[in-house]
Amino acid sequence: MVQTSDILVGAIEAGGTKFVCAVGTGPGERMLARAAFPTGERPAELLATVVDWLKEQEGRHGRLRALGVASFGPVDLRPGSPTYGFITSTPKPGWRNAEVLGPLRAAFADIPIGFDTDVNGAALGEHAWGSAVGLSDFVYITIGTGIGAGALVGGQLLHGLVHPEMGHLRLRRESKDRFRGVCPYHEDCWEGLCSGPAIKKRTGMRAEDLPPEHPAWDLAARYIAQAVANITCVLSPQRVILGGSVPKGGRLGGDRLFRRIREKLQAALNGYISAPALGPEIDRYLVPPLLGDDAGVCGAMALGQRAAGEEPAV
Amino acid sequence: MVQTSDILVGAIEAGGTKFVCAVGTGPGERMLARAAFPTGERPAELLATVVDWLKEQEGRHGRLRALGVASFGPVDLRPGSPTYGFITSTPKPGWRNAEVLGPLRAAFADIPIGFDTDVNGAALGEHAWGSAVGLSDFVYITIGTGIGAGALVGGQLLHGLVHPEMGHLRLRRESKDRFRGVCPYHEDCWEGLCSGPAIKKRTGMRAEDLPPEHPAWDLAARYIAQAVANITCVLSPQRVILGGSVPKGGRLGGDRLFRRIREKLQAALNGYISAPALGPEIDRYLVPPLLGDDAGVCGAMALGQRAAGEEPAV
Numbered sequence: 319m320v321q322t323s324d325i326l327v328g329a330i331e332a333g334g335t336k337f338v339c340a341v342g343t344g345p346g347e348r349m350l351a352r353a354a355f356p357t358g359e360r361p362a363e364l365l366a367t368v369v370d371w372l373k374e375q376e377g378r379h380g381r382l383r384a385l386g387v388a389s390f391g392p393v394d395l396r397p398g399s400p401t402y403g404f405i406t407s408t409p410k411p412g413w414r415n416a417e418v419l420g421p422l423r424a425a426f427a428d429i430p431i432g433f434d435t436d437v438n439g440a441a442l443g444e445h446a447w448g449s450a451v452g453l454s455d456f457v458y459i460t461i462g463t464g465i466g467a468g469a470l471v472g473g474q475l476l477h478g479l480v481h482p483e484m485g486h487l488r489l490r491r492e493s494k495d496r497f498r499g500v501c502p503y504h505e506d507c508w509e510g511l512c513s514g515p516a517i518k519k520r521t522g523m524r525a526e527d528l529p530p531e532h533p534a535w536d537l538a539a540r541y542i543a544q545a546v547a548n549i550t551c552v553l554s555p556q557r558v559i560l561g562g563s564v565p566k567g568g569r570l571g572g573d574r575l576f577r578r579i580r581e582k583l584q585a586a587l588n589g590y591i592s593a594p595a596l597g598p599e600i601d602r603y604l605v606p607p608l609l610g611d612d613a614g615v616c617g618a619m620a621l622g623q624r625a626a627g628e629e630p631a632v
Numbered sequence: 633m634v635q636t637s638d639i640l641v642g643a644i645e646a647g648g649t650k651f652v653c654a655v656g657t658g659p660g661e662r663m664l665a666r667a668a669f670p671t672g673e674r675p676a677e678l679l680a681t682v683v684d685w686l687k688e689q690e691g692r693h694g695r696l697r698a699l700g701v702a703s704f705g706p707v708d709l710r711p712g713s714p715t716y717g718f719i720t721s722t723p724k725p726g727w728r729n730a731e732v733l734g735p736l737r738a739a740f741a742d743i744p745i746g747f748d749t750d751v752n753g754a755a756l757g758e759h760a761w762g763s764a765v766g767l768s769d770f771v772y773i774t775i776g777t778g779i780g781a782g783a784l785v786g787g788q789l790l791h792g793l794v795h796p797e798m799g800h801l802r803l804r805r806e807s808k809d810r811f812r813g814v815c816p817y818h819e820d821c822w823e824g825l826c827s828g829p830a831i832k833k834r835t836g837m838r839a840e841d842l843p844p845e846h847p848a849w850d851l852a853a854r855y856i857a858q859a860v861a862n863i864t865c866v867l868s869p870q871r872v873i874l875g876g877s878v879p880k881g882g883r884l885g886g887d888r889l890f891r892r893i894r895e896k897l898q899a900a901l902n903g904y905i906s907a908p909a910l911g912p913e914i915d916r917y918l919v920p921p922l923l924g925d926d927a928g929v930c931g932a933m934a935l936g937q938r939a940a941g942e943e944p945a946v
Contacts, residue, residue, distance in 0.1 A: 392906065406906065407906055455791070455792035455793065471785045471786060471788075471790065471792070472785060472786060472788040472790070472791070474785075474786040474788075476785065476786070476867070476868065477769070477786070477868065478769035478785070478867060478868030478869055478870060479769065479868045479869060479870045479905075479907055479909055479910075480868055480905055480906070480907050481868055482865065482866055482867065482868050483865045483868070483904065483905055484865055484866055485865075486865050486901075486904055487862050487865050487866070488803075488804050488858060488861065488862060488900065489802075489804065490802050490803065490804045490805065491804065503902045503903070503904040504900075504902055504904065544802060547802065548801050548802060548862060548866070549866055551796065551797045551798055551799075551800050551801050552796055552798050552801070552862070552863055552866040552867060553790070553792060553796065553866060553867065554790065554791065554792030554793045554794055554795055554796050554797070555792055555793060556792060556793045586802065586818075588817045588818060589817070590797065590800055590817040590818070591793075591794055591797055592706065592720065592721050592794070593793055593794050595793055596793075
């Protein structure tokens with residue numbers, strides 16, 4: 319059960335383009351301060367800036383009781399590991415094997431720090447204040463520059479061996495699709511066929527600019543539906559949240575894109591799994607994130623509150 | 633942590649062909665009694681027979697402290713549901729909407745009863761005494777008459793909305809494969825292409841009888857590898873256990889079949905997920921079940937011990 323709480327936390331959404339930081343107890347008017355810093359190529363400098371900003375907010379708003387960090391990756395999430403809290407094999411200049419947690423731990427030695435992937439953070443934020451309140455099992459997917467996913471399973475964030483890499487699912491090619499794909503590891507995995515850069519390379523246009531009748535929308539809907547069908551078969555989630563820039567649907571509109579994906583998802587499952595969520599209630603099974611572009615930083619807040627041993631405030 | 637325990641349980645592996653029952657505290661010599669009854673078409677009669685047999689064993693071996701039931705499905709696993717403990721939409725004559733748990737509950741009113749899918753049971757048995765001791769996140773897959781999977785995620789059995797249906801993953805067709813598939817719902821999903829009946833229809837021979845050089849083995853290895861790669865991307869397990877009749881490899885042999893699957897699995901992932909388990913330690917990532925054909929009934933024992941509030945004895 320989610321409990322009301324007033325735990326003041328510092329939140330860091332560590333993204334590949336910018337670090338979004340916040341101080342507060344939740345979204346909206348409960349977010350007392352917010353700032354963004356470009357990620358750049360010098361992790362230590364950036365983290366020092368972030369620490370200064372958080373300390374300054376403490377002076378204004380009171381003592382922080384926890385920090386939460388939702389980071390781009392891949393990241394090392396194994397608490398016993400010597401590189402716990404590091405970004406590991408990213409191609410991003412300056413960030414390979416960069417320590418994210420260490421400088422924060424040094425500056426805030428006496429409070430708990432929650433650390434997880436950006437997508438697990440976003441999942442937790444949607445669980446606390448968004449489209450997944452009250453659920454124990456759901457998936458949060460983002461389709462943008464890349465495709466990634468976080469998940470809650472039995473009420474816990476999914477980690478396992480490393481962390482999920484759902485964007486790299488192999489999909490069945492649509493019969494007329496000859497596009498080669500853009501993934502450097504797998505060419506035409508889901509991310510290779512359906513991410514923002516894939517759509518741009520396939521069509522010469524950004525997804526945002528594609529005309530509503532462009533066949534790339536139908537293709538994207540089919541691949542997304544197939545991937546969600548496979549995720550449904552493996553994880554049996556109660557809901558799937560689809561965020562990021564591509565599901566916004568550009569000039570087609572998110573509502574129309576979601577409708578198409580849901581139709582093709584039901585066609586792919588073909589009634590095999592008997593559950594209202596996959597039948598008449600499909601509109602509530604596949605949904606956009608409620609926190610929108612705030613999902614990341616709110617997720618970091620939720621990670622902080624969870625680290626402090628309490629469920630995020632609602 | 634798994635604790636040693638001497639909890640005496642009654643176990644029922646409720647299969648589509650036979651119900652295997654046992655009384656004991658674990659596998660091997662700790663299994664004090666064992667019997668099998670044909671499943672038939674009359675659930676109430678069969679369950680009365682099972683109850684009589686269990687009561688008889690109690691007279692000999694002492695009071696049972698819990699029961700465990702690992703059942704074929706689909707089953708209703710939601711404890712609050714009016715049909716909790718029922719088999720639901722099976723095509724098996726006599727078993728559609730059959731109550732399995734009710735008659736056992738009536739006969740053993742004062743002890744806990746663990747109830748789950750056959751594959752979740754087998755997973756728990758392998759966790760207690762087999763190939764998954766000490767792991768928090770792994771998948772148990774069986775490939776035989778059908779393809780099914782159970783999983784432990786964060787130390788808990790995976791349920792979610794209903795339960796996983798990993799056998800119905802859509803796979804990319806191998807380029808020269810024109811076989812239509814045998815799944816009545818999806819034709820050429822994983823089960824449709826790769827189950828025992830699929831191999832028989834594809835080749836005219838049972839998997840057990842296929843010559844080692846038959847191309848159907850290579851095809852099976854490719855499809856299994858692709859499915860395991862996708863499951864790895866979604867669930868990030870620490871290990872994948874592959875049981876059932878097909879992975880035994882017939883005249884090719886299980887060792888050679890597993891070697892091929894591992895090679896193709898590594899080729900499919902192409903080094904993207906950086907972990908020793910998917911690199912030099914791949915032999916320990918994809919493994920056969922240690923309990924072999926006892927996985928089911930041992931799994932039911934483990935479900936019983938878990939229901940009694942203790943980890944299965946080791």
